[in-house]
Amino acid sequence: MNKELVExxxxxxxxxxxIFIIFSIVFKIFFNKENFxxxxxxxxxxxxxxxxxxxxxxxxxxxxxxxxxxFIIGTTLGFAIIGTIGYNLGLLNIKMSIQGIILPLFSFALxxxxxxxxxxxxx
Numbered sequence: 022m023n024k025e026l027v028e029x030x031x032x033x034x035x036x037x038x039x040i041f042i043i044f045s046i047v048f049k050i051f052f053n054k055e056n057f058x059x060x061x062x063x064x065x066x067x068x069x070x071x072x073x074x075x076x077x078x079x080x081x082x083x084x085x086x087x088x089x090x091x092f093i094i095g096t097t098l099g100f101a102i103i104g105t106i107g108y109n110l111g112l113l114n115i116k117m118s119i120q121g122i123i124l125p126l127f128s129f130a131l132x133x134x135x136x137x138x139x140x141x142x143x144x
Contacts, residue, residue: 023140026083026136026140029083030080033088036088037068037072037073037076037092040092041064041068044064045057045060045061045064048060048063048064066121069121069125070099070103070121070124070125071096071099071100071103072092072095072096072099073099073125073128073129074099074102074103074124074125074128074129074132075094075095075096075097075098075099075100075102075128076091076092076095076096076099077095077128077129077132077133078095078098078099078102078128078131078132078135079091079092079094079095079098080132080135080136081132081135081136081139099128102124102128103124103125103128106124106127107120107124110124
C-alpha cells in the first residue's frame with residue numbers, strides 16, 4: 022500500500038472514532054436510564070460487527086466514492102454480508118460467539134485483498 026492510502030486510512034479512522042463518540046452521546050441522551058458502559062458495549066459490538074467490516078470492504082472504491090457515502094453504504098453492506106453469512110453458518114451449527122470474531126476478521130481480510138488488488142492494477 023502506498024503512503025497516500027495509509028494517511029487516508031488514518032484520517033478516516035479518526036472520523037469513524039468521532040462518529041462513534043457522537044453516537045455514544047446521542048444514545049446516552051435517548052437512553053438516559055441505561056448505564057453508559059452498556060451503551061459503549063452495544064455501540065462497540067455494532068461497529069465491530071457491521072460498520073467496520075462493511076466500511077473496510079467499501080475501501081476498494083475509496084477514489085470514486087466519498088467518506089460519507091462509503092460509511093453509509095458500507096454499514097448496509099456490513100448488515101447484508103454479516104447477516105447472510107452468519108445465518109448460513111448458524112445452519113451449520115457454528116456458534117454465534119465464534120461468528121462474532123471470525124466474520125469481521127474475514128471481512129477485513131477480504132478488504133485488504135481488494136485494496137492490494139486495486140493498487141496492483143493501477144500500477
